[in-house]
Amino acid sequence: MSFLVPFGLALGSCLAIEVFAGDTRAPFGRRLPDLLLRLSAYALLLLFWFVFSWRPWLAASTCVVTVAALVFISRAKRAVIGEPLVFSDFALLPQVPRHPQLYYIPPVTDLRIAGPVIGTVLGTALWYWLESSLLPDQPSERLAALLALPAGLFALWFAAGHRPLSGWIARRFPRPDLDSDIARGGLPACLLAYALRWGAERRAPVPAPATVEPQAPGDGVVILVQLESFVDPERLGGPHLPLMDLIRARAVQYGRLRVPAHGAYTMRSEHAVLTGRGPESLGFGVYDPYLATGGREPTSLARIARANGYETRFVHPFHRDFFQRARVMEALGFQRLVMGEDFTEAARVGPYVGDVALGQRVLAEVRQRGGPLFLFCVTMENHGPWKPGRLPGIDDPLAQYLHHVVGTGRMVEDLVAALDGESVTLCVFGDHAPALPTCKPGFGGTRTDYALFRLGRQGDAPRRADLSAHALGRLLRDTVAAEPAVAGSSSVTMPRW
Known part of the structure; x- marks a missing residue:
């Protein structure tokens, strides 16, 4: 019960954020399969954060903050370049601290960035100290729990890249269609699904390209x-x-x-x-x-x-x-x-x-x-x-x-x-x-x-x-x-x- 209450509140809050402030131009998906897909992505996100603390309220709040941040960043990005957040944007993150002058954000040393980051770290540390962990007291049970949950999440991610689960994801997301997919399944689900679809495409056998016969040079x-x-x-x-x-x-x-x-x-x-x-x-x-x-x-x-x-x-x-x-x-x-x-x-x-x-x-x-x-x-x-x-x-x-x-x-x-x-x-x-x-x-x-x-x-x-x-x-x-x-x-x- 100590887990179900924050879990339920987090999922409801994330859903409310996307319903009332979400970054989409298509009608909100109200079909049951779409709602389940959306809630499943929130749940995976919550479990991911739970792995690091085993504190349900901390994980729940972090999940809500994460969804809110994703939505805010996606809306800001769309305002500048007309496109929501996509999974490949995360691969560009290492460039930001190396070349901050190329982006529309202050450097990490700026108080507008450093202040919230430091505040978040200190607040998380305080919360971590105040809220009790749900880890078992027995050392063997504690170790089993610490290993089982991340292993389970990794196994799920691995399974999502292989059949039959990958086939189900491919049917749900047959081709890139950001606005429609975000409206249907939510931004977190879309980010995860697109990353998986991209990974599956990279692993798929590539047909041999047509042979390009060398010719004499054209223009000098x-x-x-x-x-x-x-x-x-x-x-x-x-x-x-x-x-x-x-x-x-x-x-x-x-x-x-x-x-x-x-x-x-x-x-x-x-x-x-x-x-x-x-x-x-x-x-x-x-x-x-x-x-x-x-x-x-x-x-x-x-x-x-x-x-x-x-x-x-x-x-x-x-x-x-x-x-x-x-x-x-x-x-x-x-x-x-x-x-x-x-x-x-x-x-x-x-x-x-x-x-x-x-x-x-x-x-x-x-x-x-x-x-x-x-x-x-x-x-x-x-x-x-x-x-x-x-x-x-x-x-x-x-x-x-x-x-x-x-x-x-x-x-x-x-x-x-x-x-x-x-x-x-x-x-x-x-x-x-x-x-x-x-x-x-x-x-x-x-x-x-x-x-x-x-x-x-x-x-x-x-x-x-x-x-x-x-x-x-x-x-x-x-x-x-x-x-x-x-x-x-x-x-x-x-x-x-």
Whole structure:
């Protein structure tokens, strides 16, 4: 009885939190199976916390606080980037203390964070001392209890990843559908189920990929530049950017690019362009493709280019560990990585290496090539958040963004001017729209801007063609092979949508 009362109150409180404050846009699931699924997730969460203390009221309160925190974080995340909390977000947590400047939260030393953390630790310690444990007094029974409960929870988690339980979970969650699944079964259940489905997909046998036959190199130099948070500033109410005139006059193809997210998740757009894989092909790995595949993509642009005789280089003026980029890029097929440690003397604009300086390094890499070159560059100057103190005398977030985007425009203009006499393909694209107060989720249907230049040759008149990120990736395959893709292949130009 001493366990049932706090247990029941905790489940009821968690249910009330999700009913009245939950992060969902679909009708609340009222069917009995949905309610049982929701309550089962709360119960598992409570038992997880109970393992650490064997104090029912402490475990119950911790369970309620955990659900409330998940809901609050999910609502805050949706307000910024239009998407609720997903299981793969927890894999990014180690980045937060290492790179706090990249996130919209204070560092752990800030009293707004340190105060609640210290208070929680002290409060938990006091509660731990005041509430009696339910562990048996007999040493042998105590040891058995201490081992049995965590072993039981681990066995349940193991069983959930294997049949028949995994089959039941797969039928309940056949494909990613965050809003519907959270409304139906609750956020905790959705987090657990999606993690299990992702794990099952990783363990499933992978069909052998279609053989990619090496071809003669296509264009001598192919440069792909991913522009951080780039959209035409006029779409945000900003001034005209000269780069847009250059694009409309010189690019063989340009337009809006539909990317997988708003305001964040650079790796989704990056993966889509580098692999040509659409979200429907990624299953539950769609939320973080690098976490799902680790860069093991036999048909990535870099791998195809390398097989066709290109040097493959990746240029990014930030830490190697962020998004595990160094490991992922090597797996994708890049031979040479030029990263943060190579930019210690480069000019910075705000906290990051300026785009103009980055463009100069790209040109240096092109000049040093020994043969055909495929180079992928990721900019950093305009990475959010845009906070007061970032730029001298400019505190407004939009004004900071517009200041940085001028540098982005100059970088692309400099690249076009410097490479204009050579046979070069240059593609630039925005990874996602900026997470600004004036650029809310839903802006432009997650569309950024892209442009494809074919320098040093006579080409067709500029053409606007709006694409998805993965369609752009498939289109670019034709630039690293002497023979254009034929109709029906995986690299044909995608139609407009």
